[in-house]
Amino acid sequence: MTHKILVLPGDGIGPEIMAEATKVLKLLQQEYGLSIEMEQALVGGSAYDATGTPLPDATLSLAKDSDAILLGAVGGTQWENLDIAVRPEKGLLGLRAGLGLFSNLRPAILYPQLADASTLKADVVSGLDIMIVRELTGGIYFGQPRGVRTLDSGEKQGYNTLIYKESEIERIGHSAFEIAQKRDKRVCSVDKANVLECTELWREVMIRVAKDYPDVELSHMYVDNAAMQLVRAPKQFDVMVTTNMFGDILSDCAAMLTGSIGMLPSASLNEKSQGMYEPIHGSAPDIAGKGVANPLATILSVAMMLRYTLNEKQLADKIESAVNNVLDKNLRTADIMSEGMTNVSTEAMGTAVVEELQNK
Numbered sequence: 011m012t013h014k015i016l017v018l019p020g021d022g023i024g025p026e027i028m029a030e031a032t033k034v035l036k037l038l039q040q041e042y043g044l045s046i047e048m049e050q051a052l053v054g055g056s057a058y059d060a061t062g063t064p065l066p067d068a069t070l071s072l073a074k075d076s077d078a079i080l081l082g083a084v085g086g087t088q089w090e091n092l093d094i095a096v097r098p099e100k101g102l103l104g105l106r107a108g109l110g111l112f113s114n115l116r117p118a119i120l121y122p123q124l125a126d127a128s129t130l131k132a133d134v135v136s137g138l139d140i141m142i143v144r145e146l147t148g149g150i151y152f153g154q155p156r157g158v159r160t161l162d163s164g165e166k167q168g169y170n171t172l173i174y175k176e177s178e179i180e181r182i183g184h185s186a187f188e189i190a191q192k193r194d195k196r197v198c199s200v201d202k203a204n205v206l207e208c209t210e211l212w213r214e215v216m217i218r219v220a221k222d223y224p225d226v227e228l229s230h231m232y233v234d235n236a237a238m239q240l241v242r243a244p245k246q247f248d249v250m251v252t253t254n255m256f257g258d259i260l261s262d263c264a265a266m267l268t269g270s271i272g273m274l275p276s277a278s279l280n281e282k283s284q285g286m287y288e289p290i291h292g293s294a295p296d297i298a299g300k301g302v303a304n305p306l307a308t309i310l311s312v313a314m315m316l317r318y319t320l321n322e323k324q325l326a327d328k329i330e331s332a333v334n335n336v337l338d339k340n341l342r343t344a345d346i347m348s349e350g351m352t353n354v355s356t357e358a359m360g361t362a363v364v365e366e367l368q369n370k
């Protein structure tokens with residue numbers, strides 16, 4: 011079966027890091043028999059400049075027609091003053107909504123070789139491997155009613171609505187439990203059930219979903235405690251599943267435990283396991299065009315794509331171990347550079363991963 015992959019380099023460092031990720035995909039195609047068809051399209055600021063919209067219809071229809079999307083990053087200072095409806099980020103939101111990507115997978119992995127990059131003590135974070143599963147299309151970010159109204163007193167009042175249907179909680183629950191089955195078989199559901207009725211329902215539904223996965227252990231934690239535990243003893247977690255807003259905050263906190271934004275991939279999946287894969291970082295306009303960006307987060311996004319959409323677990327493992335070997339050889343881009351290591355360019359890092367894969 012041939013998998014269709016849509017490549018969206020985007021803006022800033024996007025094209026540079028994407029060139030390295032597609033080098034890896036081509037190698038897998040040539041030497042490991044991976045059957046893929048790759049197409050490329052515009053998204054974000056570059057799409058706006060070329061077509062007047064950050065998500066051209068052609069891009070959305072190619073995205074809907076592909077098995078997986080590999081995205082670089084979007085955005086940049088030159089587009090910051092545009093009307094909000096056509097800002098580069100709208101391209102991403104349009105893809106998420108258009109494909110119904112409700113399950114956001116954010117791993118926080120700290121390679122032992124980079125333990126010094128974290129602001130936490132090396133023994134607290136070295137070898138960290140957590141997966142945060144964030145609900146992405148519901149909750150307070152989308153709930154109605156919302157807005158700012160003027161009260162009879164003349165004072166303004168802002169309001170948003172935290173809202174989840176059972177079916178929305180069930181599907182993100184299944185997503186988390188299925189992932190846990192491929193890992194250490196532990197799910198921690200994060201809520202605020204002591205204060206918010208909506209997350210009381212969240213907890214109830216998670217307990218129900220857990221019955222379908224007797225091999226996976228379910229625990230619950232209030233979000234305030236979860237934030238504390240993430241910085242106190244993060245290695246206690248395997249999979250964490252939570253609402254859109256709690257996941258937004260906790261996943262950024264978990265990412266920062268690793269101290270290396272250029273190393274972290276992410277995935278957003280829909281019910282058909284169609285997915286959009288992208289590094290967690292942005293378009294880094296400050297270093298764009300200099301050939302110094304770290305391409306490993308994008309290369310590791312390819313590994314996630316192989317694992318979660320293309321069902322090529324062995325190839326995913328191969329990429330992850332190639333990245334590990336490259337770090338063992340002391341190669342570092344500027345963002346993860348430390349004393350005694352060899353500083354390499356974006357392109358040299360991509361080539362080093364490709365060579366590791368060739369040596370297998």
Ligand code: NAD
Nearest residue numbers: 083084085086271272291292293294295296297303304345
């Ligand atoms: P950023 O992630 O782009 O950059 C933050 C810092 O990390 C910068 O110093 C940057 O140089 C560095 N950095 C990021 N990725 C790196 C990499 N691969 N290698 C080395 N260093 C790296 O965040 P920002 O500066 O807040 O945002 C810049 C632009 O990106 C904005 O327009 C923002 O809206 C956009 N953005 C896009 C996404 C996305 O496409 N998913 C996510 C976040 C931000």
